[in-house]
Amino acid sequence: MSESPLLEMTGINKSFGPVHVLHDVDFSVHPGEVTALVGDNGAGKTTLVKCVVGIYPIDSGEIRFDGKPVTVHRPRDAAALGIEVVYQDLALCDNLDIVQNMFLGRELQQRGGLLDESEMERRARSTLASLSVRTVKSVRQVVSSLSGGQRQTVAIAKSVLWNSKVVLLDEPTAALGVAQTEQVLALVRRLADAGLGVVLISHNMNDVLKVSDRIATLYLGRLAAEVMAKDVTQAQVVELITSGRSGDIGLKPAEAAATTI
Amino acid sequence: MTTDQNSDPGASATAGLPTSSSVTGEPDLAEADFARDTGATSLGDYVRDWWARVRGGEVGALPAILGLAVLGLIFSFASDRFLSVNNLANLVQQAGITVFIAMGLVFVLLLGEIDLSAGTASGVCAAVMGLTLVNNGDLEKALGRPTFIVLLLFLAAAAVAAGFSRLWYAVGIIVIGGVMMAFKIGTTNQIVAIFLAVACGVAIGSVTGFLVARIGIPSFVVTLALFLGWQGVLLQFIGNGAAIPTSQFNIINAISNGNVPPLWGWVLYIVFVGGYIAFTVTRTLRRQAQRLSAEPLTLVLVRGAVLAVVGAIAVALLNQNRSPNPNFPIEGMPYVLPLMIALMVFWTFVLSRVRFGRYVYAVGGNAEATRRAGVDLSRIRLACFAICSCMAAVGGIAQASRLGSIPSDAGGGNTLLYAVAAAVIGGTSLFGGRGHARDAVIGGFVIAMIPNGLGLLPSLPASANFIITALVLLLAASVDALSRRRAAAAGR
Numbered sequence: 038m039s040e041s042p043l044l045e046m047t048g049i050n051k052s053f054g055p056v057h058v059l060h061d062v063d064f065s066v067h068p069g070e071v072t073a074l075v076g077d078n079g080a081g082k083t084t085l086v087k088c089v090v091g092i093y094p095i096d097s098g099e100i101r102f103d104g105k106p107v108t109v110h111r112p113r114d115a116a117a118l119g120i121e122v123v124y125q126d127l128a129l130c131d132n133l134d135i136v137q138n139m140f141l142g143r144e145l146q147q148r149g150g151l152l153d154e155s156e157m158e159r160r161a162r163s164t165l166a167s168l169s170v171r172t173v174k175s176v177r178q179v180v181s182s183l184s185g186g187q188r189q190t191v192a193i194a195k196s197v198l199w200n201s202k203v204v205l206l207d208e209p210t211a212a213l214g215v216a217q218t219e220q221v222l223a224l225v226r227r228l229a230d231a232g233l234g235v236v237l238i239s240h241n242m243n244d245v246l247k248v249s250d251r252i253a254t255l256y257l258g259r260l261a262a263e264v265m266a267k268d269v270t271q272a273q274v275v276e277l278i279t280s281g282r283s284g285d286i287g288l289k290p291a292e293a294a295a296t297t298i
Numbered sequence: 299m300t301t302d303q304n305s306d307p308g309a310s311a312t313a314g315l316p317t318s319s320s321v322t323g324e325p326d327l328a329e330a331d332f333a334r335d336t337g338a339t340s341l342g343d344y345v346r347d348w349w350a351r352v353r354g355g356e357v358g359a360l361p362a363i364l365g366l367a368v369l370g371l372i373f374s375f376a377s378d379r380f381l382s383v384n385n386l387a388n389l390v391q392q393a394g395i396t397v398f399i400a401m402g403l404v405f406v407l408l409l410g411e412i413d414l415s416a417g418t419a420s421g422v423c424a425a426v427m428g429l430t431l432v433n434n435g436d437l438e439k440a441l442g443r444p445t446f447i448v449l450l451l452f453l454a455a456a457a458v459a460a461g462f463s464r465l466w467y468a469v470g471i472i473v474i475g476g477v478m479m480a481f482k483i484g485t486t487n488q489i490v491a492i493f494l495a496v497a498c499g500v501a502i503g504s505v506t507g508f509l510v511a512r513i514g515i516p517s518f519v520v521t522l523a524l525f526l527g528w529q530g531v532l533l534q535f536i537g538n539g540a541a542i543p544t545s546q547f548n549i550i551n552a553i554s555n556g557n558v559p560p561l562w563g564w565v566l567y568i569v570f571v572g573g574y575i576a577f578t579v580t581r582t583l584r585r586q587a588q589r590l591s592a593e594p595l596t597l598v599l600v601r602g603a604v605l606a607v608v609g610a611i612a613v614a615l616l617n618q619n620r621s622p623n624p625n626f627p628i629e630g631m632p633y634v635l636p637l638m639i640a641l642m643v644f645w646t647f648v649l650s651r652v653r654f655g656r657y658v659y660a661v662g663g664n665a666e667a668t669r670r671a672g673v674d675l676s677r678i679r680l681a682c683f684a685i686c687s688c689m690a691a692v693g694g695i696a697q698a699s700r701l702g703s704i705p706s707d708a709g710g711g712n713t714l715l716y717a718v719a720a721a722v723i724g725g726t727s728l729f730g731g732r733g734h735a736r737d738a739v740i741g742g743f744v745i746a747m748i749p750n751g752l753g754l755l756p757s758l759p760a761s762a763n764f765i766i767t768a769l770v771l772l773l774a775a776s777v778d779a780l781s782r783r784r785a786a787a788a789g790r
Contacts (some may be wrong), residue, residue: 111673128670130663132731133656141660142671144653151651158590177591182351 041104042204043068043234044089044120049086049098051081058084060258066203066234071225073245073266074238076255077278078207080237085255086205090115090122103202121196124155125207131181135173136161138180146200164198165190168224185215193224197233204228205236222248229283242271258283261288361777362724363738365770369744373751380754383620387632387646388481389743390616391554391749394634395697397742398723401645404738405682407721408649408662410730411510411517413686415524417714419502421704423687425535427495427550427695428542428704429457435485437494438609450480456501459508462683465675468684473503488549499691500684502528505560507683517683529710536706545702553637554700557630560617566636567613570643575602591637622724627686634696638739641692645685647734650669658682662730665773693717720745721776729782 042065051059059081066072076082087093089100091109100107102118115122129138136154145153161176170190173183180188189209189251196204206225210218226248229235237293239245245252246266254261254277261281269286276283303698352360375382399416406413426449428438432616434529438446453476475497477483506524510517536542545551558566578598585592613631621628649655657678670673690709697713698704722728723744724737748767752758 060526116672124670126666128664128667130660130667130731132659132663137656137660141656141668142673146653150653150658152653155588155590159588171356175591179351192409 045101047099050096058258062260068234069232069246070250071229071235071241072251073235073249074236074253080255081258091221119202121201122205123192123196129180135191139198164194187211187219189221203234207238262286330604330633341596344594349676357781359725361714369747377754378410383615383618390632390635393742393746396716396720396745397638397738398693399690400720400738400742401735402686403717403721404726404733405687407726408658408733409682410662414521416595416690417709418525418528419687420690423495423498424694424698424704426498427491428544430485430491431514432542435482443698453501456504460504463680465681468504471497488547495695496692499688503684503687507680511679533706542704544698550699553633554696556633560630563617563631571606571609642735716745719771727778
């Protein structure tokens with residue numbers, strides 16, 4: 038688990054006008070690991086994700102991917118590197134079926150510009166099967182007929198369809214029931230076991246401690262601590278989220294006190 | 299209208315990259331997984347799935363076809379003239395105009411937008427065609443120099459708007475039309491004049507689409523303004539109360555009033571019905587062989603057989619002589635019928651087999667998701683408005699052909715509203731994301747059948763026409779709304 042990080046961000050700063058949202062943040066994603074990104078509302082989690090995929094340009098700092106410095110200006114650049122984001126609101130079209138959703142925007146074409154439905158259907162099915170998704174009856178089902186957990190599964194499967202190396206999941210279990218949450222968390226774990234670098238953004242400490250290897254805590258735009266999940270308790274993580282420090286982990290008292298929005 | 303996105307990252311995966319090699323190796327599919335996808339769907343399973351979809355709100359064309367059948371039955375009992383050959387031919391001609399405009403509207407409705415100006419735009423396009431021909435190809439003389447220059451500038455602006463969204467087909471059509479118009483190249487030819495009308499339609503739609511997609515004005519307001527605007531333009535072109543005669547132009551007159559020779563009627567029947575059966579059967583067999591989800595062969599054959607029988611009856615009836623005068627036989631299907639079917643096949647192909655069509659549905663389903671998938675939303679929107687007005691032009695031409703003239707209020711009145719009603723009755727959702735080109739044909743026939751059937755019942759007052767049309771439309775809209783609610787509730 039001590040391989041060199043796939044994605045490494047160092048000294049990231051980002052301001053919106055006078056508001057300094059990210060403050061010298063160092064954040065890294067390792068292959069085969071689930072890194073949880075936690076923090077209170079407004080701590081900068083979403084902003085950090087949007088900086089990774091190029092929706093927001095960073096003010097200063099360096100992003101390295103596979104050891105090489107990269108610049109990401111648009112979501113498309115991130116996708117080309119193999120960085121995919123699964124957004125909270127799923128970004129699926131209800132009226133399209135599973136195959137159509139998984140290939141949306143990147144449809145395979147035959148010669149002459151016709152859609153290659155057979156190949157897309159086969160790939161969609163084998164991707165779902167490789168993620169051990171066995172709950173859908175047909176990949177030609179319309180997404181509106183799927184349960185919340187199945188939808189989330191499709192959204193995640195969509196993100197690994199393109200040989201992605203890093204998958205960022207924004208609150209994947211926020212709207213799910215107990216059983217469905219289990220399904221999705223198992224899937225998240227399988228992604229990491231297959232060698233991808235997974236970032237899990239979540240407010241749910243149970244989920245975080247259950248599946249993640251590493252926990253990065255943001256506190257008012259600063260990285261309070263990056264710890265191994267097995268070394269901390271739930272109470273410590275909560276303390277890190279709410280006050281930026283817990284015992285001798287986290288920001289120094291003076292630094293924590295000086296941190297204002 | 300295919301969208302070309304070679305720059306996207308998915309294109310690299312098209313080069314034969316296996317899908318999920320980064321996740322695991324070859325997946326081992328157990329027999330039970332994706333049970334419906336292994337090509338061996340039984341008819342029973344398929345019917346059960348279909349019924350579940352209907353109960354879940356995916357009603358498709360079912361209510362419209364039922365409505366068509368019910369109306370047909372009622373009218374054929376109420377009047378023995380309804381099923382007469384003469385009246386059937388009439389019905390086809392009456393439906394044509396609504397069907398063409400509705401077919402274009404389907405694209406706009408699929409996005410969840412509306413085009414209220416399609417009716418009056420159809421009048422303007424037809425007027426361009428008519429004026430060009432009546433003045434021996436000299437549109438400048440017909441309009442007067444200032445108006446003509448404004449028209450050319452409008453075409454240029456439309457071409458720029460379409461070019462801005464990289465819609466080269468649209469740009470090409472507008473530019474060729476504009477150049478022919480400006481330099482009077484072949485404009486005495488009726489086919490060229492028809493092309494000029496279509497080019498005007500594409501231009502009108504490009505401008506509408508630009509205002510909606512790029513400027514961001516709600517389509518309701520833009521097209522409401524244009525609905526009024528095109529009425530004014532048409533008056534300016536033709537003059538108050540005047541009309542452009544078109545019945546002397548044989549090709550244009552033939553579109554609605556001419557008939558396909560009976561033998562050619564059968565040839566077209568074999569091409570369309572045979573082609574449909576061959577296509578659906580080979581698709582099912584191929585997909586079953588590849589172990590992909592496929593419709594059961596029995597169903598495909600039954601559907602093909604029903605279509606073959608209905609089509610054969612229609613062709614046989616329309617091929618009978620319906621002239622009261624034995625010296626001048628009138629026989630064969632009106633040209634609008636094959637034109638309608640050909641356009642339906644073409645737009646169905648565009649909607650289902652190329653990227654552009656996929657994106658039209660995607661924008662209607664979830665515009666934000668589509669944007670995140672890297673699709674240029676304004677390009678898709680602009681293209682749909684261009685298609686809508688282009689089909690409106692076809693409708694305007696059919697209308698001119700049927701009336702034998704283009705009055706100064708062509709395309710006004712109920713033209714647009716009937717077309718919207720046709721699309722909705724056919725099963726296209728006003729909320730976007732759901733609909734097919736065939737909806738326009740089915741709905742168009744329902745809409746045409748009501749006045750046609752009621753006209754044969756002299757005991758009914760004229761008021762009944764509007765009231766019954768209104769009730770049918772309300773019924774269709776409620777089916778749409780209820781099925782949406784069921785669909786939302788069925789998201790188990």
